[in-house]
Amino acid sequence: MIPLCIPKMSGNEWKYVKECFDTNWVSSVGKYVDLFEEKFAEYVDAKSAVVTMNGTAALELALRTLDIGVGDEVIISSMTFISPVNTIKYVGAEPVFVDVCRDTFVMDTNKIEEMITPKTKAILPVHIYGHPVDMDKVMNIAKKYNLYVIEDATEALGSEYKGKKVGTIGDMGCFSFNGNKLITTGAGGMLITDNDEWGNRAKYLSTQTKTVLDNGAFYHEEVGYNFRMPNMLAAMGVAQLENIKEYVNDKRAHAKLYNELLKNVKGITTSIEKEYVKNCFWLYSILVEDEYGISRDEMMEKLQANGVQCRPFFQPVHLMPPYKECKHGDMSITNEISIKGINLPSSVDLTEDEIKLICSLIRL
Template structure:
């Protein structure tokens, strides 16, 4: 069995978590919470980082902190994990769906402007499977219309766009440390920003807007949220972050091998490579075209029977029950890509031999 994407736990995780248990610092304050935020901010070269209980909470927190709420429109791709869209819904805002690009599977920035109305308040680019949205163009549009940019970088830790890290390119970037992500805390998330005031506000909102009065009582000025991450999980996060560059190197090495072995296979389209993008390759992805010798779903079945865990691309969110009837642009590429896409095994523990086996099945079985 070759799994799709499993965690890699071979650093200081046990040591740091044991320290939390031994010292009784298990809850939402503690040195590892502070360290995880500081070290994540340092890694991404940003001023503020606020840790949360998951990536969805980080996205919701970003929207609330920026003042996006009731009746505001937020432009988001339909081909994403539903969390991006649900976060918009949670704050009472309205998701407006934009199509994706055929070669990169991420938001097509050329189709964003036509969806902007006087109600639009923000754009949420999602760096799907690790590939970054064309952020220079998108930031240009956001500037022109005075919109916030909230990057859903949950799948793109370590991705570089024109030398800058994904998640640092908009007003706020959000990450996930779910078990299948590049680094994991079991469940967890992080919000990052270069706007220190915004970072402070997000931290305050994530902790029930708690302040302490002179005699030590708790006072709350606004309705806040309990989005905090416990010290035990932050301890795991610190240990995982120590390994992030090593893990990225393996992911990229395996992606290069996939590219070499699958290049030129009739009916298989690879993810676009351009010189100004260094994809983290969170999930290595291909499209199965009409001239491949079998359908996308037949290939998924062949892989499954051999014990190779692959996954079809995300289904378009705009066609799911909670969002049917939502405002959308043309969704032709989204539907096409969603019907053709496959994520191939991408764990850090994936060996070169396993990549060769997978590619051999795609080419010959």
């Protein structure tokens, strides 16, 4: 079986994790927690980084830090993993859905303004499968209407928009280190921001709003959360970060080969990279168009029967029971690509021969 996307752990992961065991620093404080935040901030070029137990927690923390809650609306695409939409609900706000672009699969920024109301508080662009949203447009709209921007960069670590790492363009950026992500800590997340005040507040909220009094007792001024990542997992993260540049290069090389081998296949639309971005191609994706001859689901069956693990695109969130009543604009592209899209194997360690085999199955 060629897996969809599995981690690569060939560096110092075990050495650093073992050190946590050997020294008994296995829980939520320790040198690797601090080091992971520091090194991550350095890699993406952000002032502050706050590590969390998963990407969903990072997103919830971002919303809470910016005081987004009951009565507020947050604009987001419906073509996404459900996590960021759920976090909007966790804080009591309402998601408002916009359509996506057919070529990049991410938020269509031309459709944001029509969904803005006096209740709109933030835009939450999700850079799905690795391609960045057109952030200049998002930031201009945010400025015009005085909105916050929280980037869900969980699927786009390593991607760049006009030379800047995604996640650093909006007010806050969130990442995930789940097992299928570019780098993994088993489970984990990170919130980044260039605003020190927000960074400090996010850390405070994520650590139970704990203040230590002179006599060592804990004092809590307001309700806090336990979103902390254990030192052991942060140790894995530090080791993974040491090889991140190589991982991004490998994934980009895989996407290039996929594109070359699939470019002339009638009825297959390949992944793109707009001229102003660098796509990390977290999950290399294709659309199976009507002219292809067989449906997306039939193609998936064929790939799977031949040992190639693949996954259909996200089902639109605005069609899921908890979100059916939420406001949304025209969703024609979202609805269309959700039944045509496939994610193909995209592990860092995927080989050229495996890509050739997958493409030969797709070429019929």
